[in-house]
Amino acid sequence: MKFGVVRFPGSCDDVDALRAAELVGEAELLWHADRDLHGVDAVIVPGGFSYGDYLRAGAIARFAPVMESVAEFAREGGLVLGICNGFQVLCEARLLPGALLPNVSLRFVFRQVELAVARAEGPFTGACEPGERLSIPVKHTTGRFYAPDDQLDALDASGQVLLRYAPGHNPNGSLRDIAGICNEQGNVLGLMPHPEHAVDPLTGSIDGLKIFASMRVHLDDRVLAF
Amino acid sequence: MRARVLVRPKAGILDPQGQAVERALPALGFTGVSNVHVGRLIELDVEDPAQLPQMCEALLANPLIEDYEIVADGPS
Known part of the structure:
Protein backbone atom coordinates (compact mmCIF):
# COMPACT_ATOMS: atom_id res chain seq x y z
CA MET A 1 0.00 0.00 0.00
CA LYS A 2 1.17 3.50 -0.77
CA PHE A 3 0.98 6.76 1.17
CA GLY A 4 1.02 10.12 -0.58
CA VAL A 5 2.52 13.05 1.34
CA VAL A 6 1.45 16.49 0.12
CA ARG A 7 4.17 19.11 -0.29
CA PHE A 8 3.05 22.75 -0.25
CA PRO A 9 5.37 25.72 -0.51
CA GLY A 10 6.31 26.10 3.15
CA SER A 11 5.76 22.47 4.21
CA CYS A 12 8.59 21.36 6.47
CA ASP A 13 7.54 18.03 7.96
CA ASP A 14 6.87 16.34 4.62
CA VAL A 15 10.17 14.46 4.62
CA ASP A 16 9.69 13.10 8.15
CA ALA A 17 6.12 12.10 7.25
CA LEU A 18 7.43 10.35 4.15
CA ARG A 19 10.02 8.50 6.17
CA ALA A 20 7.50 7.49 8.84
CA ALA A 21 5.11 6.20 6.17
CA GLU A 22 7.94 4.24 4.56
CA LEU A 23 8.38 2.32 7.81
CA VAL A 24 4.96 0.72 7.26
CA GLY A 25 4.50 0.88 3.48
CA GLU A 26 5.47 2.70 0.32
CA ALA A 27 5.31 6.48 0.13
CA GLU A 28 5.73 9.29 -2.35
CA LEU A 29 5.43 13.07 -2.37
CA LEU A 30 2.42 14.79 -3.95
CA TRP A 31 3.08 18.27 -5.34
CA HIS A 32 0.60 20.97 -4.33
CA ALA A 33 0.00 22.16 -7.91
CA ASP A 34 -0.69 18.64 -9.22
CA ARG A 35 -4.29 17.39 -9.08
CA ASP A 36 -3.19 13.80 -9.65
CA LEU A 37 -2.97 11.74 -6.45
CA HIS A 38 -0.93 9.06 -8.29
CA GLY A 39 -3.21 6.26 -7.09
CA VAL A 40 -2.12 6.41 -3.46
CA ASP A 41 -4.12 4.53 -0.82
CA ALA A 42 -3.85 7.21 1.88
CA VAL A 43 -2.94 10.91 1.94
CA ILE A 44 -0.91 12.73 4.59
CA VAL A 45 -1.17 16.53 4.79
CA PRO A 46 2.00 17.36 6.71
CA GLY A 47 3.11 20.06 9.11
CA GLY A 48 4.83 23.29 8.27
CA PHE A 49 3.82 26.76 7.19
CA SER A 50 1.98 26.23 3.91
CA TYR A 51 1.88 29.45 1.89
CA GLY A 52 3.56 31.22 4.78
CA ASP A 53 0.48 30.80 7.00
CA TYR A 54 -0.69 34.07 5.42
CA LEU A 55 -4.13 35.32 6.51
CA ARG A 56 -4.78 32.28 8.76
CA ALA A 57 -2.87 29.04 9.06
CA GLY A 58 -4.14 26.71 6.33
CA ALA A 59 -6.46 29.28 4.73
CA ILE A 60 -4.59 29.57 1.42
CA ALA A 61 -3.40 25.95 1.17
CA ARG A 62 -7.01 24.88 1.19
CA PHE A 63 -7.30 26.26 -2.36
CA ALA A 64 -4.26 24.44 -3.75
CA PRO A 65 -5.10 22.25 -6.78
CA VAL A 66 -4.06 19.10 -4.91
CA MET A 67 -6.58 19.86 -2.17
CA GLU A 68 -9.51 19.55 -4.58
CA SER A 69 -8.40 15.99 -5.24
CA VAL A 70 -7.75 15.33 -1.56
CA ALA A 71 -11.27 16.56 -0.71
CA GLU A 72 -12.77 14.28 -3.35
CA PHE A 73 -10.60 11.38 -2.14
CA ALA A 74 -11.87 12.01 1.41
CA ARG A 75 -15.50 12.19 0.29
CA GLU A 76 -15.06 8.79 -1.36
CA GLY A 77 -13.82 7.34 1.93
CA GLY A 78 -10.06 7.58 1.36
CA LEU A 79 -7.87 7.87 4.45
CA VAL A 80 -6.54 11.39 5.03
CA LEU A 81 -4.23 12.25 7.94
CA GLY A 82 -3.56 15.93 8.68
CA ILE A 83 -0.72 16.69 11.06
CA CYS A 84 -0.32 20.13 12.68
CA ASN A 85 -0.49 22.55 9.72
CA GLY A 86 -2.22 19.70 7.88
CA PHE A 87 -4.88 19.67 10.63
CA GLN A 88 -5.32 23.43 10.16
CA VAL A 89 -5.66 22.95 6.39
CA LEU A 90 -8.30 20.21 6.82
CA CYS A 91 -10.32 22.41 9.19
CA GLU A 92 -10.13 25.36 6.80
CA ALA A 93 -11.20 23.03 3.98
CA ARG A 94 -14.18 21.99 6.17
CA LEU A 95 -13.12 18.37 5.91
CA LEU A 96 -12.97 18.47 9.72
CA PRO A 97 -15.10 20.47 12.15
CA GLY A 98 -13.69 23.24 14.33
CA ALA A 99 -10.71 25.53 13.99
CA LEU A 100 -7.23 26.00 15.42
CA LEU A 101 -6.59 29.28 17.26
CA PRO A 102 -3.38 30.82 18.62
CA ASN A 103 -2.07 29.07 21.74
CA VAL A 104 -3.38 30.63 24.95
CA SER A 105 0.24 31.39 25.89
CA LEU A 106 0.70 33.21 22.54
CA ARG A 107 4.00 31.33 22.42
CA PHE A 108 5.47 28.67 20.21
CA VAL A 109 5.43 25.41 22.19
CA PHE A 110 7.84 22.61 21.43
CA ARG A 111 7.78 19.70 23.81
CA GLN A 112 7.02 16.03 24.27
CA VAL A 113 3.42 15.52 25.44
CA GLU A 114 1.45 12.55 26.69
CA LEU A 115 -1.65 11.72 24.69
CA ALA A 116 -4.48 9.55 25.94
CA VAL A 117 -6.06 7.39 23.26
CA ALA A 118 -9.75 8.18 23.66
CA ARG A 119 -10.89 5.63 21.11
CA ALA A 120 -8.73 2.66 20.20
CA GLU A 121 -10.51 1.52 17.08
CA GLY A 122 -10.87 2.52 13.46
CA PRO A 123 -8.35 3.41 10.76
CA PHE A 124 -6.06 5.68 12.81
CA THR A 125 -5.96 4.26 16.34
CA GLY A 126 -6.92 0.63 15.75
CA ALA A 127 -3.41 -0.52 16.69
CA CYS A 128 -3.62 1.19 20.09
CA GLU A 129 -4.93 -0.21 23.37
CA PRO A 130 -7.93 1.49 24.97
CA GLY A 131 -6.69 4.21 27.33
CA GLU A 132 -3.13 3.82 26.08
CA ARG A 133 -0.75 6.77 26.53
CA LEU A 134 1.34 7.91 23.59
CA SER A 135 4.42 10.09 23.99
CA ILE A 136 4.55 12.37 20.95
CA PRO A 137 6.01 15.88 20.44
CA VAL A 138 4.05 19.04 19.67
CA LYS A 139 5.54 22.13 18.01
CA HIS A 140 3.20 24.93 17.07
CA THR A 141 1.94 28.44 17.76
CA THR A 142 -1.62 27.97 16.50
CA GLY A 143 -2.87 24.73 18.02
CA ARG A 144 -5.75 25.61 20.34
CA PHE A 145 -8.64 23.49 19.14
CA TYR A 146 -11.90 25.37 19.19
CA ALA A 147 -15.46 24.47 18.28
CA PRO A 148 -18.74 25.82 19.67
CA ASP A 149 -20.10 23.95 22.71
CA ASP A 150 -22.86 22.15 20.82
CA GLN A 151 -20.33 20.93 18.26
CA LEU A 152 -17.99 19.75 21.04
CA ASP A 153 -20.88 17.82 22.60
CA ALA A 154 -21.61 16.25 19.21
CA LEU A 155 -17.93 15.29 18.77
CA ASP A 156 -17.90 13.66 22.20
CA ALA A 157 -21.20 11.87 21.64
CA SER A 158 -20.17 10.44 18.28
CA GLY A 159 -16.73 9.31 19.42
CA GLN A 160 -14.90 11.59 16.99
CA VAL A 161 -12.34 12.64 19.57
CA LEU A 162 -9.62 10.03 19.09
CA LEU A 163 -6.79 11.64 21.05
CA ARG A 164 -6.72 13.94 24.06
CA TYR A 165 -3.86 15.56 25.88
CA ALA A 166 -3.36 13.64 29.11
CA PRO A 167 -4.18 15.61 32.28
CA GLY A 168 -1.57 18.36 32.72
CA HIS A 169 -0.26 18.01 29.16
CA ASN A 170 -2.54 20.39 27.24
CA PRO A 171 0.08 22.68 25.66
CA ASN A 172 -2.18 25.23 23.98
CA GLY A 173 -5.53 25.60 25.73
CA SER A 174 -7.43 23.27 23.40
CA LEU A 175 -11.04 22.91 24.52
CA ARG A 176 -11.74 19.60 26.33
CA ASP A 177 -8.04 18.70 25.91
CA ILE A 178 -8.69 17.71 22.31
CA ALA A 179 -5.51 16.75 20.45
CA GLY A 180 -6.98 14.88 17.49
CA ILE A 181 -10.41 14.48 15.93
CA CYS A 182 -11.83 12.59 12.99
CA ASN A 183 -14.75 13.38 10.71
CA GLU A 184 -18.14 11.72 11.12
CA GLN A 185 -17.27 8.96 8.66
CA GLY A 186 -14.01 8.28 10.52
CA ASN A 187 -11.73 8.39 7.46
CA VAL A 188 -10.16 11.83 8.05
CA LEU A 189 -8.03 12.52 11.14
CA GLY A 190 -6.44 15.81 12.15
CA LEU A 191 -4.07 16.14 15.10
CA MET A 192 -1.68 18.80 16.36
CA PRO A 193 1.01 16.46 17.80
CA HIS A 194 3.55 15.01 15.36
CA PRO A 195 3.48 11.20 15.18
CA GLU A 196 5.99 11.34 12.30
CA HIS A 197 8.60 12.75 14.71
CA ALA A 198 8.14 9.81 17.08
CA VAL A 199 9.04 6.77 14.97
CA ASP A 200 12.69 6.23 15.83
CA PRO A 201 14.22 5.31 19.22
CA LEU A 202 16.91 7.90 18.44
CA THR A 203 14.40 10.67 19.16
CA GLY A 204 13.07 9.12 22.35
CA SER A 205 9.74 7.54 21.40
CA ILE A 206 8.32 5.32 18.70
CA ASP A 207 4.70 5.78 19.81
CA GLY A 208 3.89 7.79 16.68
CA LEU A 209 4.32 4.63 14.62
CA LYS A 210 1.02 3.35 16.03
CA ILE A 211 -0.90 5.89 13.93
CA PHE A 212 0.82 4.84 10.69
CA ALA A 213 0.61 1.15 11.57
CA SER A 214 -3.11 1.51 12.28
CA MET A 215 -3.60 2.99 8.82
CA ARG A 216 -1.61 0.18 7.23
CA VAL A 217 -3.57 -2.52 9.07
CA HIS A 218 -6.87 -0.87 8.22
CA LEU A 219 -6.05 -0.72 4.51
CA ASP A 220 -4.74 -4.30 4.46
CA ASP A 221 -7.94 -5.52 6.15
CA ARG A 222 -9.99 -3.64 3.60
CA VAL A 223 -8.15 -5.36 0.79
CA LEU A 224 -8.66 -8.78 2.43
CA ALA A 225 -12.36 -8.08 2.85
CA PHE A 226 -12.92 -7.83 -0.89
CA MET B 1 -14.73 50.57 -5.16
CA ARG B 2 -12.34 50.93 -2.25
CA ALA B 3 -13.42 48.82 0.69
CA ARG B 4 -12.22 47.68 4.07
CA VAL B 5 -13.01 44.37 5.70
CA LEU B 6 -12.72 44.35 9.48
CA VAL B 7 -12.26 40.87 10.92
CA ARG B 8 -12.70 40.29 14.66
CA PRO B 9 -12.59 37.25 16.93
CA LYS B 10 -16.16 36.20 17.69
CA ALA B 11 -17.54 37.32 21.01
CA GLY B 12 -17.06 34.69 23.69
CA ILE B 13 -13.98 33.11 22.14
CA LEU B 14 -10.91 33.52 24.31
CA ASP B 15 -8.74 36.24 22.76
CA PRO B 16 -5.29 36.08 24.37
CA GLN B 17 -3.95 38.81 22.07
CA GLY B 18 -6.62 41.23 23.27
CA GLN B 19 -5.90 40.25 26.88
CA ALA B 20 -2.18 40.80 26.41
CA VAL B 21 -2.76 44.30 25.01
CA GLU B 22 -5.24 45.05 27.79
CA ARG B 23 -2.67 44.07 30.40
CA ALA B 24 0.11 46.04 28.70
CA LEU B 25 -1.69 49.39 28.61
CA PRO B 26 -1.86 49.97 32.39
CA ALA B 27 1.84 49.17 32.57
CA LEU B 28 2.37 52.27 30.42
CA PRO B 49 -18.68 45.02 -4.20
CA ALA B 50 -21.64 42.62 -4.21
CA GLN B 51 -19.08 39.80 -4.13
CA LEU B 52 -17.54 41.00 -0.86
CA PRO B 53 -19.76 38.93 1.48
CA GLN B 54 -18.90 35.75 -0.44
CA MET B 55 -15.20 36.66 -0.36
CA CYS B 56 -15.45 37.05 3.41
CA ASP B 67 -17.06 38.09 12.61
CA TYR B 68 -16.50 40.43 9.70
CA GLU B 69 -17.73 43.87 8.78
CA ILE B 70 -17.55 45.37 5.30
CA VAL B 71 -16.97 49.11 5.12
CA ALA B 72 -17.39 50.86 1.77
CA ASP B 73 -14.92 53.72 1.35
CA GLY B 74 -16.19 55.12 -1.95
CA PRO B 75 -14.59 55.13 -5.39
CA SER B 76 -11.09 53.68 -5.63
Whole structure:
Protein backbone atom coordinates (compact mmCIF):
# COMPACT_ATOMS: atom_id res chain seq x y z
CA MET A 1 0.00 0.00 0.00
CA LYS A 2 1.17 3.50 -0.77
CA PHE A 3 0.98 6.76 1.17
CA GLY A 4 1.02 10.12 -0.58
CA VAL A 5 2.52 13.05 1.34
CA VAL A 6 1.45 16.49 0.12
CA ARG A 7 4.17 19.11 -0.29
CA PHE A 8 3.05 22.75 -0.25
CA PRO A 9 5.37 25.72 -0.51
CA GLY A 10 6.31 26.10 3.15
CA SER A 11 5.76 22.47 4.21
CA CYS A 12 8.59 21.36 6.47
CA ASP A 13 7.54 18.03 7.96
CA ASP A 14 6.87 16.34 4.62
CA VAL A 15 10.17 14.46 4.62
CA ASP A 16 9.69 13.10 8.15
CA ALA A 17 6.12 12.10 7.25
CA LEU A 18 7.43 10.35 4.15
CA ARG A 19 10.02 8.50 6.17
CA ALA A 20 7.50 7.49 8.84
CA ALA A 21 5.11 6.20 6.17
CA GLU A 22 7.94 4.24 4.56
CA LEU A 23 8.38 2.32 7.81
CA VAL A 24 4.96 0.72 7.26
CA GLY A 25 4.50 0.88 3.48
CA GLU A 26 5.47 2.70 0.32
CA ALA A 27 5.31 6.48 0.13
CA GLU A 28 5.73 9.29 -2.35
CA LEU A 29 5.43 13.07 -2.37
CA LEU A 30 2.42 14.79 -3.95
CA TRP A 31 3.08 18.27 -5.34
CA HIS A 32 0.60 20.97 -4.33
CA ALA A 33 0.00 22.16 -7.91
CA ASP A 34 -0.69 18.64 -9.22
CA ARG A 35 -4.29 17.39 -9.08
CA ASP A 36 -3.19 13.80 -9.65
CA LEU A 37 -2.97 11.74 -6.45
CA HIS A 38 -0.93 9.06 -8.29
CA GLY A 39 -3.21 6.26 -7.09
CA VAL A 40 -2.12 6.41 -3.46
CA ASP A 41 -4.12 4.53 -0.82
CA ALA A 42 -3.85 7.21 1.88
CA VAL A 43 -2.94 10.91 1.94
CA ILE A 44 -0.91 12.73 4.59
CA VAL A 45 -1.17 16.53 4.79
CA PRO A 46 2.00 17.36 6.71
CA GLY A 47 3.11 20.06 9.11
CA GLY A 48 4.83 23.29 8.27
CA PHE A 49 3.82 26.76 7.19
CA SER A 50 1.98 26.23 3.91
CA TYR A 51 1.88 29.45 1.89
CA GLY A 52 3.56 31.22 4.78
CA ASP A 53 0.48 30.80 7.00
CA TYR A 54 -0.69 34.07 5.42
CA LEU A 55 -4.13 35.32 6.51
CA ARG A 56 -4.78 32.28 8.76
CA ALA A 57 -2.87 29.04 9.06
CA GLY A 58 -4.14 26.71 6.33
CA ALA A 59 -6.46 29.28 4.73
CA ILE A 60 -4.59 29.57 1.42
CA ALA A 61 -3.40 25.95 1.17
CA ARG A 62 -7.01 24.88 1.19
CA PHE A 63 -7.30 26.26 -2.36
CA ALA A 64 -4.26 24.44 -3.75
CA PRO A 65 -5.10 22.25 -6.78
CA VAL A 66 -4.06 19.10 -4.91
CA MET A 67 -6.58 19.86 -2.17
CA GLU A 68 -9.51 19.55 -4.58
CA SER A 69 -8.40 15.99 -5.24
CA VAL A 70 -7.75 15.33 -1.56
CA ALA A 71 -11.27 16.56 -0.71
CA GLU A 72 -12.77 14.28 -3.35
CA PHE A 73 -10.60 11.38 -2.14
CA ALA A 74 -11.87 12.01 1.41
CA ARG A 75 -15.50 12.19 0.29
CA GLU A 76 -15.06 8.79 -1.36
CA GLY A 77 -13.82 7.34 1.93
CA GLY A 78 -10.06 7.58 1.36
CA LEU A 79 -7.87 7.87 4.45
CA VAL A 80 -6.54 11.39 5.03
CA LEU A 81 -4.23 12.25 7.94
CA GLY A 82 -3.56 15.93 8.68
CA ILE A 83 -0.72 16.69 11.06
CA CYS A 84 -0.32 20.13 12.68
CA ASN A 85 -0.49 22.55 9.72
CA GLY A 86 -2.22 19.70 7.88
CA PHE A 87 -4.88 19.67 10.63
CA GLN A 88 -5.32 23.43 10.16
CA VAL A 89 -5.66 22.95 6.39
CA LEU A 90 -8.30 20.21 6.82
CA CYS A 91 -10.32 22.41 9.19
CA GLU A 92 -10.13 25.36 6.80
CA ALA A 93 -11.20 23.03 3.98
CA ARG A 94 -14.18 21.99 6.17
CA LEU A 95 -13.12 18.37 5.91
CA LEU A 96 -12.97 18.47 9.72
CA PRO A 97 -15.10 20.47 12.15
CA GLY A 98 -13.69 23.24 14.33
CA ALA A 99 -10.71 25.53 13.99
CA LEU A 100 -7.23 26.00 15.42
CA LEU A 101 -6.59 29.28 17.26
CA PRO A 102 -3.38 30.82 18.62
CA ASN A 103 -2.07 29.07 21.74
CA VAL A 104 -3.38 30.63 24.95
CA SER A 105 0.24 31.39 25.89
CA LEU A 106 0.70 33.21 22.54
CA ARG A 107 4.00 31.33 22.42
CA PHE A 108 5.47 28.67 20.21
CA VAL A 109 5.43 25.41 22.19
CA PHE A 110 7.84 22.61 21.43
CA ARG A 111 7.78 19.70 23.81
CA GLN A 112 7.02 16.03 24.27
CA VAL A 113 3.42 15.52 25.44
CA GLU A 114 1.45 12.55 26.69
CA LEU A 115 -1.65 11.72 24.69
CA ALA A 116 -4.48 9.55 25.94
CA VAL A 117 -6.06 7.39 23.26
CA ALA A 118 -9.75 8.18 23.66
CA ARG A 119 -10.89 5.63 21.11
CA ALA A 120 -8.73 2.66 20.20
CA GLU A 121 -10.51 1.52 17.08
CA GLY A 122 -10.87 2.52 13.46
CA PRO A 123 -8.35 3.41 10.76
CA PHE A 124 -6.06 5.68 12.81
CA THR A 125 -5.96 4.26 16.34
CA GLY A 126 -6.92 0.63 15.75
CA ALA A 127 -3.41 -0.52 16.69
CA CYS A 128 -3.62 1.19 20.09
CA GLU A 129 -4.93 -0.21 23.37
CA PRO A 130 -7.93 1.49 24.97
CA GLY A 131 -6.69 4.21 27.33
CA GLU A 132 -3.13 3.82 26.08
CA ARG A 133 -0.75 6.77 26.53
CA LEU A 134 1.34 7.91 23.59
CA SER A 135 4.42 10.09 23.99
CA ILE A 136 4.55 12.37 20.95
CA PRO A 137 6.01 15.88 20.44
CA VAL A 138 4.05 19.04 19.67
CA LYS A 139 5.54 22.13 18.01
CA HIS A 140 3.20 24.93 17.07
CA THR A 141 1.94 28.44 17.76
CA THR A 142 -1.62 27.97 16.50
CA GLY A 143 -2.87 24.73 18.02
CA ARG A 144 -5.75 25.61 20.34
CA PHE A 145 -8.64 23.49 19.14
CA TYR A 146 -11.90 25.37 19.19
CA ALA A 147 -15.46 24.47 18.28
CA PRO A 148 -18.74 25.82 19.67
CA ASP A 149 -20.10 23.95 22.71
CA ASP A 150 -22.86 22.15 20.82
CA GLN A 151 -20.33 20.93 18.26
CA LEU A 152 -17.99 19.75 21.04
CA ASP A 153 -20.88 17.82 22.60
CA ALA A 154 -21.61 16.25 19.21
CA LEU A 155 -17.93 15.29 18.77
CA ASP A 156 -17.90 13.66 22.20
CA ALA A 157 -21.20 11.87 21.64
CA SER A 158 -20.17 10.44 18.28
CA GLY A 159 -16.73 9.31 19.42
CA GLN A 160 -14.90 11.59 16.99
CA VAL A 161 -12.34 12.64 19.57
CA LEU A 162 -9.62 10.03 19.09
CA LEU A 163 -6.79 11.64 21.05
CA ARG A 164 -6.72 13.94 24.06
CA TYR A 165 -3.86 15.56 25.88
CA ALA A 166 -3.36 13.64 29.11
CA PRO A 167 -4.18 15.61 32.28
CA GLY A 168 -1.57 18.36 32.72
CA HIS A 169 -0.26 18.01 29.16
CA ASN A 170 -2.54 20.39 27.24
CA PRO A 171 0.08 22.68 25.66
CA ASN A 172 -2.18 25.23 23.98
CA GLY A 173 -5.53 25.60 25.73
CA SER A 174 -7.43 23.27 23.40
CA LEU A 175 -11.04 22.91 24.52
CA ARG A 176 -11.74 19.60 26.33
CA ASP A 177 -8.04 18.70 25.91
CA ILE A 178 -8.69 17.71 22.31
CA ALA A 179 -5.51 16.75 20.45
CA GLY A 180 -6.98 14.88 17.49
CA ILE A 181 -10.41 14.48 15.93
CA CYS A 182 -11.83 12.59 12.99
CA ASN A 183 -14.75 13.38 10.71
CA GLU A 184 -18.14 11.72 11.12
CA GLN A 185 -17.27 8.96 8.66
CA GLY A 186 -14.01 8.28 10.52
CA ASN A 187 -11.73 8.39 7.46
CA VAL A 188 -10.16 11.83 8.05
CA LEU A 189 -8.03 12.52 11.14
CA GLY A 190 -6.44 15.81 12.15
CA LEU A 191 -4.07 16.14 15.10
CA MET A 192 -1.68 18.80 16.36
CA PRO A 193 1.01 16.46 17.80
CA HIS A 194 3.55 15.01 15.36
CA PRO A 195 3.48 11.20 15.18
CA GLU A 196 5.99 11.34 12.30
CA HIS A 197 8.60 12.75 14.71
CA ALA A 198 8.14 9.81 17.08
CA VAL A 199 9.04 6.77 14.97
CA ASP A 200 12.69 6.23 15.83
CA PRO A 201 14.22 5.31 19.22
CA LEU A 202 16.91 7.90 18.44
CA THR A 203 14.40 10.67 19.16
CA GLY A 204 13.07 9.12 22.35
CA SER A 205 9.74 7.54 21.40
CA ILE A 206 8.32 5.32 18.70
CA ASP A 207 4.70 5.78 19.81
CA GLY A 208 3.89 7.79 16.68
CA LEU A 209 4.32 4.63 14.62
CA LYS A 210 1.02 3.35 16.03
CA ILE A 211 -0.90 5.89 13.93
CA PHE A 212 0.82 4.84 10.69
CA ALA A 213 0.61 1.15 11.57
CA SER A 214 -3.11 1.51 12.28
CA MET A 215 -3.60 2.99 8.82
CA ARG A 216 -1.61 0.18 7.23
CA VAL A 217 -3.57 -2.52 9.07
CA HIS A 218 -6.87 -0.87 8.22
CA LEU A 219 -6.05 -0.72 4.51
CA ASP A 220 -4.74 -4.30 4.46
CA ASP A 221 -7.94 -5.52 6.15
CA ARG A 222 -9.99 -3.64 3.60
CA VAL A 223 -8.15 -5.36 0.79
CA LEU A 224 -8.66 -8.78 2.43
CA ALA A 225 -12.36 -8.08 2.85
CA PHE A 226 -12.92 -7.83 -0.89
CA MET B 1 -14.73 50.57 -5.16
CA ARG B 2 -12.34 50.93 -2.25
CA ALA B 3 -13.42 48.82 0.69
CA ARG B 4 -12.22 47.68 4.07
CA VAL B 5 -13.01 44.37 5.70
CA LEU B 6 -12.72 44.35 9.48
CA VAL B 7 -12.26 40.87 10.92
CA ARG B 8 -12.70 40.29 14.66
CA PRO B 9 -12.59 37.25 16.93
CA LYS B 10 -16.16 36.20 17.69
CA ALA B 11 -17.54 37.32 21.01
CA GLY B 12 -17.06 34.69 23.69
CA ILE B 13 -13.98 33.11 22.14
CA LEU B 14 -10.91 33.52 24.31
CA ASP B 15 -8.74 36.24 22.76
CA PRO B 16 -5.29 36.08 24.37
CA GLN B 17 -3.95 38.81 22.07
CA GLY B 18 -6.62 41.23 23.27
CA GLN B 19 -5.90 40.25 26.88
CA ALA B 20 -2.18 40.80 26.41
CA VAL B 21 -2.76 44.30 25.01
CA GLU B 22 -5.24 45.05 27.79
CA ARG B 23 -2.67 44.07 30.40
CA ALA B 24 0.11 46.04 28.70
CA LEU B 25 -1.69 49.39 28.61
CA PRO B 26 -1.86 49.97 32.39
CA ALA B 27 1.84 49.17 32.57
CA LEU B 28 2.37 52.27 30.42
CA GLY B 29 0.13 54.38 32.62
CA PHE B 30 -3.05 54.17 30.52
CA THR B 31 -5.93 53.28 32.81
CA GLY B 32 -9.64 52.71 32.35
CA VAL B 33 -9.22 50.47 29.30
CA SER B 34 -11.22 47.26 29.04
CA ASN B 35 -12.73 44.85 26.54
CA VAL B 36 -9.71 44.96 24.18
CA HIS B 37 -9.80 42.69 21.13
CA VAL B 38 -7.28 42.34 18.33
CA GLY B 39 -8.52 41.66 14.82
CA ARG B 40 -7.40 42.16 11.26
CA LEU B 41 -7.92 44.86 8.62
CA ILE B 42 -8.04 43.97 4.94
CA GLU B 43 -8.13 46.84 2.43
CA LEU B 44 -9.02 46.19 -1.18
CA ASP B 45 -10.24 47.67 -4.45
CA VAL B 46 -13.13 45.65 -5.88
CA GLU B 47 -14.94 45.98 -9.18
CA ASP B 48 -18.03 44.21 -7.88
CA PRO B 49 -18.68 45.02 -4.20
CA ALA B 50 -21.64 42.62 -4.21
CA GLN B 51 -19.08 39.80 -4.13
CA LEU B 52 -17.54 41.00 -0.86
CA PRO B 53 -19.76 38.93 1.48
CA GLN B 54 -18.90 35.75 -0.44
CA MET B 55 -15.20 36.66 -0.36
CA CYS B 56 -15.45 37.05 3.41
CA GLU B 57 -17.26 33.75 3.91
CA ALA B 58 -14.90 31.83 1.63
CA LEU B 59 -11.51 33.24 2.51
CA LEU B 60 -11.11 36.61 4.24
CA ALA B 61 -12.68 35.42 7.49
CA ASN B 62 -13.35 32.04 9.07
CA PRO B 63 -17.02 32.42 10.06
CA LEU B 64 -16.69 29.77 12.76
CA ILE B 65 -14.29 31.88 14.80
CA GLU B 66 -14.48 35.39 13.32
CA ASP B 67 -17.06 38.09 12.61
CA TYR B 68 -16.50 40.43 9.70
CA GLU B 69 -17.73 43.87 8.78
CA ILE B 70 -17.55 45.37 5.30
CA VAL B 71 -16.97 49.11 5.12
CA ALA B 72 -17.39 50.86 1.77
CA ASP B 73 -14.92 53.72 1.35
CA GLY B 74 -16.19 55.12 -1.95
CA PRO B 75 -14.59 55.13 -5.39
CA SER B 76 -11.09 53.68 -5.63
